Amino acid sequence: MLRLTQLFVRTLRDDPSDAEVASHRLLVRAGYIRRAAPGGYTWLPLGWRVLRKVENIVREEMDLMGAQEVHFPALLPRDVYEATGRWTEYGDNLFRLVDRKGADYLLGPTHEEMFTLLVKDLYSSYKDLPVSLYQIQTKYRDEARPRAGLLRGREFLMKDSYSFDIDDDGLAASYKQHRDAYERIFQRLGLPYVIVQAMSGAMGGSQSEEFLSPIEVGEDSYVRCTSCSYSANTEAVKAGRVHPDTSTHPESSLLPSPNCPTIASLVEYLNTHAPRTDRPWEARDTLKNVMLTLHHPDGSNETLAVGVPGDRDVDIKRIEAQLSPAEVSALDDAGFAAHPQLVRGYIGPQMLGTESPSGIRYLLDPSVVHGSAWVTGANQKDVHVLHLVHGRDFTADGTIEAVNVVAGDPCPNCDAPLEIARGIEIGHVFQLGRKYASTLGLSVLDHNGKQVTVTMGSYGIGVSRAVASIAEVFHDDKGLKWPRSVAPADVHLVSTGKNNDDITIAAEKLASDLEDAGLDVVFDDRVGVSPGVKFKDAELIGIPTVVIVGKSLADGTIEVRDRHSGSQENIALADVVNYVCDLHSQGQ
RNA sequence: CGGGGUGUGGCGCAGUUGGUAGCGCGCCUGGUUUGGGACCAGGAGGCCGGGAGUUCAAGUCUCCCCACCCCGACCA
Numbered sequence: 001m002l003r004l005t006q007l008f009v010r011t012l013r014d015d016p017s018d019a020e021v022a023s024h025r026l027l028v029r030a031g032y033i034r035r036a037a038p039g040g041y042t043w044l045p046l047g048w049r050v051l052r053k054v055e056n057i058v059r060e061e062m063d064l065m066g067a068q069e070v071h072f073p074a075l076l077p078r079d080v081y082e083a084t085g086r087w088t089e090y091g092d093n094l095f096r097l098v099d100r101k102g103a104d105y106l107l108g109p110t111h112e113e114m115f116t117l118l119v120k121d122l123y124s125s126y127k128d129l130p131v132s133l134y135q136i137q138t139k140y141r142d143e144a145r146p147r148a149g150l151l152r153g154r155e156f157l158m159k160d161s162y163s164f165d166i167d168d169d170g171l172a173a174s175y176k177q178h179r180d181a182y183e184r185i186f187q188r189l190g191l192p193y194v195i196v197q198a199m200s201g202a203m204g205g206s207q208s209e210e211f212l213s214p215i216e217v218g219e220d221s222y223v224r225c226t227s228c229s230y231s232a233n234t235e236a237v238k239a240g241r242v243h244p245d246t247s248t249h250p251e252s253s254l255l256p257s258p259n260c261p262t263i264a265s266l267v268e269y270l271n272t273h274a275p276r277t278d279r280p281w282e283a284r285d286t287l288k289n290v291m292l293t294l295h296h297p298d299g300s301n302e303t304l305a306v307g308v309p310g311d312r313d314v315d316i317k318r319i320e321a322q323l324s325p326a327e328v329s330a331l332d333d334a335g336f337a338a339h340p341q342l343v344r345g346y347i348g349p350q351m352l353g354t355e356s357p358s359g360i361r362y363l364l365d366p367s368v369v370h371g372s373a374w375v376t377g378a379n380q381k382d383v384h385v386l387h388l389v390h391g392r393d394f395t396a397d398g399t400i401e402a403v404n405v406v407a408g409d410p411c412p413n414c415d416a417p418l419e420i421a422r423g424i425e426i427g428h429v430f431q432l433g434r435k436y437a438s439t440l441g442l443s444v445l446d447h448n449g450k451q452v453t454v455t456m457g458s459y460g461i462g463v464s465r466a467v468a469s470i471a472e473v474f475h476d477d478k479g480l481k482w483p484r485s486v487a488p489a490d491v492h493l494v495s496t497g498k499n500n501d502d503i504t505i506a507a508e509k510l511a512s513d514l515e516d517a518g519l520d521v522v523f524d525d526r527v528g529v530s531p532g533v534k535f536k537d538a539e540l541i542g543i544p545t546v547v548i549v550g551k552s553l554a555d556g557t558i559e560v561r562d563r564h565s566g567s568q569e570n571i572a573l574a575d576v577v578n579y580v581c582d583l584h585s586q587g588q
Numbered sequence: 589c590g591g592g593g594u595g596u597g598g599c600g601c602a603g604u605u606g607g608u609a610g611c612g613c614g615c616c617u618g619g620u621u622u623g624g625g626a627c628c629a630g631g632a633g634g635c636c637g638g639g640a641g642u643u644c645a646a647g648u649c650u651c652c653c654c655a656c657c658c659c660g661a662c663c664a
Contacts, residue, residue, distance in 0.1 A: 013613055013625065014600045018657055029599095038655075093663065110664080144589080144662055152664090210664095219663090317662095425664065460664075496623065532624035551623065 001515050002489060004524045004537075008045050011537050021217045023471035024149025026480050030540045032488075039146030039154030046541065047467070049488040051157065054466050055136055057188050057485060058159045065181040067132040067161050072114045074138055078104035080113045084439050095140045095154075107140035112436050112458060115162040119454070120442040126166045129444065129454065130174055134161030136463060148217060150468035151424060157464040163457040164437075166446060171455045175207060175431050178459040182211055182427050185461065190483030191470055193426065196222045197232035199321040207431040208236075211461075212423030213469045220423050223405055227416030234420065235317050237405045238412040245371035250387045255375075258382040262345070263288060263310040266384065270375065274386065286310030287374035287388070289347040289362075290402075291331035294323060302326075303335060305352045306402045308365040315404035322400055346377035348385060349394040363400040364390070426466050432456040474564075480542025481563050489520040490584050492543035496531040496550035507549035510558070510576060514547075517577050519584060539563065545583055547576065 009031035018035075019025040027033045032047030043051055059069065078096075081087040087094070087106070095107040108114070115133055123131070136159045146154050163174035179195075186193045191213055198210040210233055212220055224231045232238070257269050263283050270281040288310045294302040308314055320328040336342055341351055341358050352362035368374070370391045378385040388394060407420045437443070437454040446452045467486075474481040484490070493511050497503030504527070511523045522543055524534045531550065538546045548559040557570040560579060571579045 010598080010614080012599055017594080017600070020657065035656090091662095139664090141664075143664095145660095147657085156664095158664090428664070462664075465664095498622070528622085530622055530624080530626060532622090532626085534625095535623075536625050548623085 001511060001520075002045070002522045004522065004526050007522070011540055019149060021148045021151065021472065022475050023151065023468040026475055026540070026542075027149065027468070027471055030480055030542065033150065035149075037154075039143060039152075041150060041153065046488045050467055050470075050482070050486050051464060053486045053488075054189060054470075055157070055159075055463050058185055058461055058463060059136065061181045061185045061188070062134050062159065062161060065132070065177050067134045067178075067181075069135060070118070070133050071135050071137065072108065072111055072118075074108050074140065076106050076108050076114065078106060080117065081106060084113055084436060086113070093141050093143065095142050108137075109139055109141045110158075110460075111135070111137070111160055112162065112432070112456075113440065116436045116440045116442050116456065119164050120440060123164075124444050126444050126446045126452070130163060130165045130170050132161055132163040132174060132178070134159060134459075148468075150464050151217070151472075152219070153464070156462060159461040159463055161459045162432075163459070164442075164454050165456075166444065166452060166454065168455060171431055171433075171457055172207075175429060175457050178457065179209070179429050182429060182459070182461065186211060186213075186426070188485050189466060189470060190474070190485055191426065191466060192473060194222070194224070194231055194423065197230075197236050197238075198428065198430075199233065199236045206433060209429050210425050211427035211429075213426050213473065214421055214423045215469065215472045216422055217472065218422045218424035220425055221420055222423060223407075223409070223418040223420055225411040225414065225416055226419055228411060228414045230411050230413045230418075234405045235315070235321055237318075237409075237418070238401070244369050245373070245390075247371070249373035249389050249392075252385055252387045252389070252393050254378055255384050255386050256382060257384040266310075266375070281375070283311035284309050285375055287349065287368060287376035288312075289349065289352065289377065290314045291335065291342065291347070292316070292319070293329050293331050293335055294326040295329070296326050303331060303339060303360050304328075305347070305360050305362045306365070306400060307349060307352075307362065307368055307396065308403045309367055312365070312367075312403035312406075314402050318404070319400060319402050341379070343377065343379055343381050346379060346381055346383065348377035348379050349388070349396065350385075351379040353395065354397055362396045363398050363402070364396040365402040366399050367403065424465065424469050424472070425462070426469055427459075427461045429459045430457060432458050475542070478536075479540035482542050482544060484544050484584065484587055487543050488541075489522040489543050490514075490545065491519050491580055492522045492524070492538045492541065492546045494524045494531075494534045494538055494546065494548045494550070496534065496548065497527070499527055503549055503553055506553055506573065510547070510549060510573075513577050514580060517581050519580065545580055547580060 011031050012029045015025050016028045019028055031044055033041045033043055036042040078087055090109060094109060097105050099105060138155055139158045140155055143152060143154050146152055165171045165174055193211045193213050196210050196212055198208040212222055221234045222231060223234055223237050255274055257266060263286055266286060267281050267283055288308050290306045292304045292306060294304050306314055316328050336344060339358060349362060351358050352360050354361055368390055373387045373389045375384055375386055376388055408417045411418050434453045434455050437456055443451045443453045470486060471480055474483060491514055495504055495507030497507060511521055514521050542563060544563050546561040546563060552559055552570050556573050558573055558576045559568055560571050561568045
């Protein structure tokens, strides 16, 4: 029993000024967490209870699917991460430190290497596989911008698990087991989620899906088909079907176009100086060629041109995912200086491609379909070219999905329009493949006595982030409204009595009766505090059932309120314990 | 890293043309109250984010840092 006269908690009447999103604001205000460091939070007794409940649900389901819990140090030596190149690849996001002997260490941002080496250390036969291991552990990432309280911290609690299989079928099975377990976990947490296709290019794996909780303040955007079941992170959307343009277009021709270095100025100029007969020119009639720099892992740089319709922006993250491990940035002034044949604002495909004079690799977005005609730069200042047809007048070195996805784009499965929504990533399942196993030399003997490289999956759930996500989904203007499975207690019992009157005595007895019936009770036993204050605190703290011993005791009844529905019932004193137990077991 | 905003008791805020810091909530003591964040009286609590400078005098003016929040860049 948590008595409010004893419990280490202080609710705040005002919102903290540094908290913007609801979960952060309410968790601080209701006394669940306190900020202790940039991106780091102290868990107070109420918050710690919720976190442990979430953690235990995750643990139970992982154990049920047959994964085994282990626990690594958070403090890890550099050499392990050196082997996979992540000591440098992780860059500034890695917390690094040096011990007294000058040796480098890091605080683990994730533990693929450690798990891989642990299995390598102990197992060497196909008979040992498959195996799935997991841990629930504090992770450290030196985020450029921690934000929104628990939603993105620099220190956070994560469940990460890894599966080890002998072949692709085994990996697929392990992957499905995890995916199914994740569905059960989020259902038990009461947390709404969608499963979306995620980027898999970055780490060389094949299948990768994210569990997103659809909340407005989330940092990820994803698409959902309005007709079929397709959904994907916007970074990972595949292009819709391509329909080649089979119509005939006029011969291409040059058009003097002074002072038209931007798409908008070009479209305006076209409509005044070379109007179309069928409709006005639009930005989507122009071909925009965007110059990028690829930074290859070996340190070399490559200039790359990407052609997209003029009404679209390029999505560098999406491009990067397809060109991984190279990193992508916009071509800077020095880069342009190295290619004097590029006329900024008037770059056209005739000057691009590995076969062209510039030798610059040129990739087209698939929406620039074969046979389509474009207005684009003529590679000289103040001149554009009309009716330049893909396949007739220019070619490219290949295609790349380069444009940012917008609502209304066609679904890759069924062509129906896509819609865009936002969410927060609460889980990720990922077929890693053999990348880590081969780099770190994890192989086992198969039944023919041959060495085979193990194939791995990696699976994560943000446990502390899940707490914030639940708060984000379940609250109103009065406070939090926890699902029963994770609430810090089952019942919030309010006594409105003064010292040692009938109400106080009845409340004390009811509190211990509820406890005896197996319920977790938060008991507001404060005297000299007005009922209004207690009601406000109960709403703020958000335990699903609030029981009030007060003025209705005169009629022999107790008030029972439901925080979620707002409903209120008066129950005979003798029946209250059973009534509340029923509510609890029904999960209402 | 770029843009914008904010730093003053635990929380929310005010502080004028520079003159040695105030309000509400919370906290302590006593009293009156007790069904929707009560009231009266008396208290405790602050190197005004940090440093340098200007000045007889700096919360206030100047410069430089730092932290936090929001947007972007980046990123599980």
